Amino acid sequence: MPSLGRLHLITDTRPGRDPLAVVRAALSAARTELVVQVRVEDSATDREAYDLARRVAALCAPYGATCLVNDRLHVALAVGAAGGHIGADDLPVEAARRVLGPTAVLGATAREPGTATEAVAAGASYLGVGPCHPTATKEGLPAPIGVTGVRAVAGAVAVPVIAIGGVTASDVPALRAAGAYGVAVVGALSGAADPAHATTELIAALTC
Numbered sequence: 001m002p003s004l005g006r007l008h009l010i011t012d013t014r015p016g017r018d019p020l021a022v023v024r025a026a027l028s029a030a031r032t033e034l035v036v037q038v039r040v041e042d043s044a045t046d047r048e049a050y051d052l053a054r055r056v057a058a059l060c061a062p063y064g065a066t067c068l069v070n071d072r073l074h075v076a077l078a079v080g081a082a083g084g085h086i087g088a089d090d091l092p093v094e095a096a097r098r099v100l101g102p103t104a105v106l107g108a109t110a111r112e113p114g115t116a117t118e119a120v121a122a123g124a125s126y127l128g129v130g131p132c133h134p135t136a137t138k139e140g141l142p143a144p145i146g147v148t149g150v151r152a153v154a155g156a157v158a159v160p161v162i163a164i165g166g167v168t169a170s171d172v173p174a175l176r177a178a179g180a181y182g183v184a185v186v187g188a189l190s191g192a193a194d195p196a197h198a199t200t201e202l203i204a205a206l207t208c
């Protein structure tokens with residue numbers, strides 16, 4: 001399995017956003033260090049998810065960047081993505097691993113050490129851990145676990161921990177010190193005035 005990129009950009013498909021423009025800008029700055037996770041609104045159709053994922057996968061390929069698909073693993077397979085990301089409301093990890101096959105990248109959400117070790121035993125190749133900080137991007141999340149919560153999970157598993165939730169470049173040093181391998185962001189790039197510059201700042205913090 002190729003090494004995982006440290007910066008995960010999750011697509012922002014809320015009204016008024018331009019996810020493909022942000023992906024293009026981030027790719028130009030992060031190249032192979034970028035993982036793009038295609039995430040659409042729950043109300044989106046599979047066709048809409050497929051169309052976005054197909055376009056993102058095509059953008060990632062020349063850069064050697066990784067394309068993953070959130071939740072909809074049949075879409076990941078259909079567009080030839082490297083894998084997918086699942087959480088508590090999605091397929092169980094062992095079932096997702098059967099769907100994607102043994103060599104695919106499979107991310108699972110974990111918020112504390114117990115579920116983290118279970119997810120890894122079931123076949124997760126990385127963990128999304130959070131929410132680190134408050135975020136307005138997603139509703140219904142539990143209370144932030146902070147850097148302390150990330151440290152607890154990272155200390156319990158041997159797979160890469162990707163910290164998520166309200167993460168900005170200034171958070172990266174503390175998250176890395178806590179054992180995070182990388183970070184996943186929506187707003188830090190989608191809401192940036194200059195997404196390429198914001199990507200450069202995140203990559204610098206993640207790779208120094």
Ligand SMILES: Cc1ncc(COP(=O)(O)OP(=O)(O)O)c(N)n1
Binds near residue numbers: 010085087088138
């Ligand atoms: C890297 C990363 N971590 C966590 C999540 C959240 O996944 P999930 O809990 O399944 O929630 P949805 O994203 O499906 O709303 C993620 N997508 N990526």
Ligand SMILES: Cc1nc(C(=O)O)sc1CCOP(=O)(O)O
Binds near residue numbers: 129132135137165166
């Ligand atoms: C999709 C998602 N999942 C989270 C979790 O903690 O499971 S936080 C989140 C949104 C992250 O967006 P932003 O970088 O704008 O805070």
Ligand SMILES: [Mg+2]
Binds near residue numbers: 085086087090
């Ligand atoms: Mg999910």
